[in-house]
Amino acid sequence: MPARATRMDAVGTETAFEVLAQVKRLGATGRKVYNFAIGEPDFDTPDSIKQAGIAAIRENHTHYSPSAGIAPLREAIARHAGRLRGLSLSPDEVVVTPGAKPIIYYTLLACVDPGDEVIYPNPGFPIYESAIRLAGAVPVPVYLREERGFAFDPAELAERITDRTRLVILNSPHNPTGGVLGADVLSEVARLAIEHDLWVLSDEIYSRIVFDRPFSSIASLPGMRERTVILDGFSKTYAMTGWRLGYGIMPVPIAEAVARLVTNVESCTATFTQMAGVAALEGSQEPVREMVAEFAARRDLVVGLLNEVPGVRVGVPAGAFYVFPNVTEACRRVGAPDARTFASRLLEEAGVAVLARTAFGTPAPDEDQQFVRLSYAASREQLREGILRMRRWVERGGRA
Incomplete structure (x- = not known):
C-alpha cells in the first residue's frame, strides 16, 4: 500500500x-x-426546531443552497448575533457551515500563510493546534494558569508576539475550564491586536451559556470588528450537536474567501438543517x-x-x-x-x-x-x- x-x-x-x-x-x-x-x-433539541427540520424535508428543501448559506438564516444570524454583541451586522458578513469546526480551518486558510505564527490558548480545544499545523502555520501557546483563574494573560500574549505572528485565537466561555474573559483582558488583547495588526479568531460557541455576567465579545470593541472572525453555532445553545450547523461572522472580504472554501470542500450546508436553524433563532428562547x-x-x-x-x-x-x-x-x-x-x-x-x-x-x-x-x-x-x-x-x- x-x-x-x-x-x-x-x-x-x-x-x-x-x-x-x-x-x-x-x-x-x-x-x-x-x-x-x-x-x-x-x-x-427543542420540538419546535425538530418540527421545522421535518417540515423543511417534506417541503423539499433538500437541494443545493448557496455556499455561504440561505438568505433567511444569514439574516436571522445577523440580527440575533448582532443583538447579543451590540453590533449592527450584515448577512454578507455571515457564512454558514456544517458545524462550527470548519470556521477554525477556513479562517486559518483565509488569513494565515504557511510559516506564519498563530497564538492559541493552552489548555484549550485540541482542534486549534491541529488546524494550525494542518494549515502549515506555527502554533504558539499562551498558557492558562490556575492562579489567574485560567484567564488569557495579556502579558504572556505580548511576550509571544513576533514579526511572524498573524492571528490570535480566543475562546470565551472557555473549554475546558469554563472561564470567561473579562473586559480588562479583552481590551488589552484588542490593543495588542491593533498595535501589531493581527487577526483574531474569537470562538464564542458557548456565548449563550454564561451565568454570572453578561457575555462580551472582543468584536464589539473599537477597531476590532474589521479584524475579528467570530465562531458560533447551534450545537451547544440549542442542543443540536448532531445537526451540524455552525457559522462564522467576519469582514466581507474574508467571508467571500471562506464561502469559496465551502464551495470547494462541501458545496453547502444541508438546506433543511438551515431551515431548522431559522426556527431556532426566530422561535421561543425559553x-x-x-x-x-x-x-x-x-x-x-x-x-x-x-x-x-x-x-x-x-x-x-x-x-x-x-x-x-x-x-x-x-x-x-x-x-x-x-x-x-x-x-x-x-x-x-x-x-x-x-x-x-x-x-x-x-x-x-x-x-x-x-x-x-x-x-x-x-x-x-x-x-x-x-x-x-x-x-x-x-x-x-x-x-x-
Missing part, C-alpha cells in the same frame, strides 16, 4: 471521542459508567433559558461535591458546562503519577469518565499541577452518584 501523506502527522484528534468509545465498551459489558467526558448537552438555568444549578452542585473529594480543589466557572479541578493531591492518594493515569484508572476501576489536562494540549514546561475536565452535561442524579463514586475511590486509595 502506498504511504499516506506526511501532513497527516500534523492532524490531532479529540480525546473525548476516544474516551466515549471506552465508555461504550465498558457499558456493553453491563457495567454502569458515568460519562463526564463528552462536551455535549444532554438535553434534546428552552435555552431553562437549559442555562439548569446548567447553573449543576455547576454549583458539582463544585460543592468536588471540593469534598479528598485531594481535589476547583473554583467556580463562569460559563460553558465544564469544571477543571486540580487533582494533584488526589493523584498522590491513589498512586497515579499524573492526571492521565488518574483518569484512566478512574474509568476502569470506578466507572467514572473524565478527561485529563493533556487532552487539551501539552502542559507548560513549568506546570507541576495535575488537572482533569468534567462536563456537567448530565443529570443532577448522575452527577451526585458519579462524583460520590470518585470520592469513595480516592478515599480507598484507588482500590476498586
